[in-house]
Amino acid sequence: MKKFRDLPTPCLILDLDRFEGNLDRMSRFVTERAVALRPHSKTHKCPQIAQRQIARGAIGICVATIAEAEVMVRSGIQGLLITAELVGQPKLSRFVELLKRAPNTMLVVDNIEGVSELQTVVQRAGLQSGVLIDLDIGQNRTGIKPGEPARELADTIARSPNLRLKGLCAYAGHVAHASGFETRLQKSRDAISLALETRDRLRQAGHDLPILSVGSTGTYNIDSDIAGVTEIQAGSYVFMDVEYRQIGSASDNVYTDFSPALTVLATVIHRSQGKAIVDAGLKAFATDRPFGPELLDVTGVKYEFAGDEHGRLVLENPSRPINIGDTLRFMLPHCDPNVNLYDRIHCIQGDDVVDVWSIMDRSGGYF
Ligand SMILES: Cc1ncc(COP(=O)(O)O)c(C=O)c1O
Numbered sequence: 001m002k003k004f005r006d007l008p009t010p011c012l013i014l015d016l017d018r019f020e021g022n023l024d025r026m027s028r029f030v031t032e033r034a035v036a037l038r039p040h041s042k043t044h045k046c047p048q049i050a051q052r053q054i055a056r057g058a059i060g061i062c063v064a065t066i067a068e069a070e071v072m073v074r075s076g077i078q079g080l081l082i083t084a085e086l087v088g089q090p091k092l093s094r095f096v097e098l099l100k101r102a103p104n105t106m107l108v109v110d111n112i113e114g115v116s117e118l119q120t121v122v123q124r125a126g127l128q129s130g131v132l133i134d135l136d137i138g139q140n141r142t143g144i145k146p147g148e149p150a151r152e153l154a155d156t157i158a159r160s161p162n163l164r165l166k167g168l169c170a171y172a173g174h175v176a177h178a179s180g181f182e183t184r185l186q187k188s189r190d191a192i193s194l195a196l197e198t199r200d201r202l203r204q205a206g207h208d209l210p211i212l213s214v215g216s217t218g219t220y221n222i223d224s225d226i227a228g229v230t231e232i233q234a235g236s237y238v239f240m241d242v243e244y245r246q247i248g249s250a251s252d253n254v255y256t257d258f259s260p261a262l263t264v265l266a267t268v269i270h271r272s273q274g275k276a277i278v279d280a281g282l283k284a285f286a287t288d289r290p291f292g293p294e295l296l297d298v299t300g301v302k303y304e305f306a307g308d309e310h311g312r313l314v315l316e317n318p319s320r321p322i323n324i325g326d327t328l329r330f331m332l333p334h335c336d337p338n339v340n341l342y343d344r345i346h347c348i349q350g351d352d353v354v355d356v357w358s359i360m361d362r363s364g365g366y367f
Contacts, residue, residue, distance in 0.1 A: 003353070012262060012344070073102045095129075148201075174187075239260070283341065297329070
């Protein structure tokens with residue numbers, strides 16, 4: 001069997017034991033709380049992972065793009081929620097084709113023109129589509145404002161014969177990485193109370209809203225305790241990353257609820273006084289955060305970006321010798337954009353490569 005240390009570097013390595021431990025942990029947690037899990041697959045873009053999430057009880061998956069939705073549906077995944085608005089005919093016509101194969105797919109909407117455009121294309125195809133109102137509960141990205149604007153949008157959806165209002169999607173992206181559990185607790189409760197007030201107002205206006213979909217890896221254990229939340233959209237918990245480890249958990253300064261399962265494998269290609277150079281630089285890691293990757297299982301070493309193909313290891317007080325030709329595993333700074341840089345994931349058990357999974361068949365569009 002092929003050993004992972006013989007793979008060409010840089011490449012993505014998934015430790016299956018840690019990964020499955022993460023899936024089991026989340027699955028047990030939501031089952032105990034009697035809340036559903038519709039995990040976000042923007043993190044992994046990988047049907048094999050979505051299938052494993054569903055096999056452990058997830059009610060479906062979230063996707064961020066029409067291309068992700070197509071890849072998942074081609075692999076037989078159902079129960080999709082598309083969490084970003086689809087605007088313009090090129091995307092809407094693909095959405096209609098998708099609906100034919102996956103009629104229970106739901107799409108978020110956040111404005112009246114979008115509802116009208118969606119109603120037209122879905123009606124023309126003789127179909128029905130479930131929709132959730134995308135609510136801006138503080139992230140200031142997409143989403144209609146809570147309260148009256150959301151009520152007007154709900155009325156418009158109710159007047160659209162081919163659309164079915166299923167509920168609210170209220171992602172508090174500004175809270176997911178708030179540092180310190182108590183801070184996250186307060187911020188998330190405040191944000192979700194806006195969604196609950198809106199849900200009540202819409203119900204009073206006669207709308208049935210069975211779904212309130214919220215949450216992230218940072219708030220899964222906060223939001224699942226809030227009465228009225230029906231499902232959690234966490235994504236990063238499957239892989240974990242440096243960013244999430246920094247936010248702290250309910251009991252620890254480091255967020256250790258889930259283990260770092262996905263790493264980039266790199267080779268030491270140069271060694272000189274106090275430093276080593278690896279073959280993984282700006283093209284191997286996401287660079288959207290003010291920090292870089294961190295070595296898995298080695299302390300006393302600091303990574304610095306040193307170019308497109310190079311990373312510098314400052315050997316402050318390494319917990320093991322680092323020599324030329326060594327292969328080292330790095331935790332990702334931010335998992336979602338990091339995964340998007342690669343085409344496949346090498347799955348390992350111990351030292352063995354036991355499987356290789358495709359991240360995204362790009363033929364339907366790059367993202
Ligand atoms: C709409 C939406 N829901 C859920 C998530 C999942 O969050 P996380 O990966 O932090 O668990 C994201 C992540 O960006 C998102 O954009």
